Amino acid sequence: MSWIYDAHIHLSDPEYKSDIDMIINYMDLLKIKACCVSMDIETSNETLTLHEKSKNVLPFIGIHPEMAQKDPLPVYDLIEKNYETITGVGEIGLDRTYIDSDDEWKVQKDVFSKQLSLAEKFNKPVSIHSRKTLPDIFEILPSYKIPGILLHWFDGNKSQLKTAMDNQYFVSYGPLLVYANDKQVLLTKTDPSRLLVETDGPVKFSHCFEYKTTEIMFVSSVIFCASKILHTSYENLLVQIEDNSKKFLGI
Numbered sequence: 001m002s003w004i005y006d007a008h009i010h011l012s013d014p015e016y017k018s019d020i021d022m023i024i025n026y027m028d029l030l031k032i033k034a035c036c037v038s039m040d041i042e043t044s045n046e047t048l049t050l051h052e053k054s055k056n057v058l059p060f061i062g063i064h065p066e067m068a069q070k071d072p073l074p075v076y077d078l079i080e081k082n083y084e085t086i087t088g089v090g091e092i093g094l095d096r097t098y099i100d101s102d103d104e105w106k107v108q109k110d111v112f113s114k115q116l117s118l119a120e121k122f123n124k125p126v127s128i129h130s131r132k133t134l135p136d137i138f139e140i141l142p143s144y145k146i147p148g149i150l151l152h153w154f155d156g157n158k159s160q161l162k163t164a165m166d167n168q169y170f171v172s173y174g175p176l177l178v179y180a181n182d183k184q185v186l187l188t189k190t191d192p193s194r195l196l197v198e199t200d201g202p203v204k205f206s207h208c209f210e211y212k213t214t215e216i217m218f219v220s221s222v223i224f225c226a227s228k229i230l231h232t233s234y235e236n237l238l239v240q241i242e243d244n245s246k247k248f249l250g251i
Contacts, residue, residue: 005242006035007127007150010038013043034056044062044078065095087125089124095108120144127152131155132155148248150169173186175205178225196245199219
């Protein structure tokens with residue numbers, strides 16, 4: 001039986017804390033592995049703790065662009081000290097909505113670049129936040145040799161998707177795929193070998209998800225929806241995504 005891979009979820013978020021033991025049990029029963037991304041030093045430490053509880057939690061530690069103005073050194077040190085344990089570096093990236101000045105933009109870019117350097121140094125994949133900053137990210141990435149690059153929750157246009165595919169980057173789609181026509185169109189233009197799925201929990205989604213806290217089990221709905229859009233079976237797509245996930249993670 002294939003494993004289900006959630007390419008991007010914040011299991012270290014405080015919103016999951018009271019239910020985390022149940023979530024880990026569900027992951028074991030349902031054969032789900034999750035790339036647990038982090039935001040800052042606190043969630044990075046929590047991510048490592050969750051990995052100790054369950055090897056189905058694949059730890060990504062890093063600094064989200066929203067947190068880039070804080071002291072980054074503790075996270076850099078954590079990556080250096082735990083490079084043999086961590087699966088990847090993330091959630092990292094760029095996002096101008098979190099800054100108010102050119103100086104803050106420079107800091108954000110410096111933090112992103114430093115984390116890319118660490119991923120290169122330790123040969124780790126990265127999970128990238130790229131909301132409305134894909135041109136900047138496309139300009140930066142070629143300077144680094146990184147084994148797996150994921151543009152999580154892909155938010156670009158068709159031309160930018162082609163650039164991502166040409167560069168052999170992975171892209172992931174989440175629960176929004178179930179009801180967002182623009183995401184469904186992008187999915188049909190995505191190279192099947194570069195496709196991943198995610199939940200991005202605890203982000204809440206509307207329509208059939210009723211703004212409930214995102215559960216890791218939602219990832220099955222994403223795969224089912226994608227299989228219908230791509231005119232393939234759930235089982236075939238599940239195997240494809242498992243294979244893609246292993247290639248991204250280098251396992």
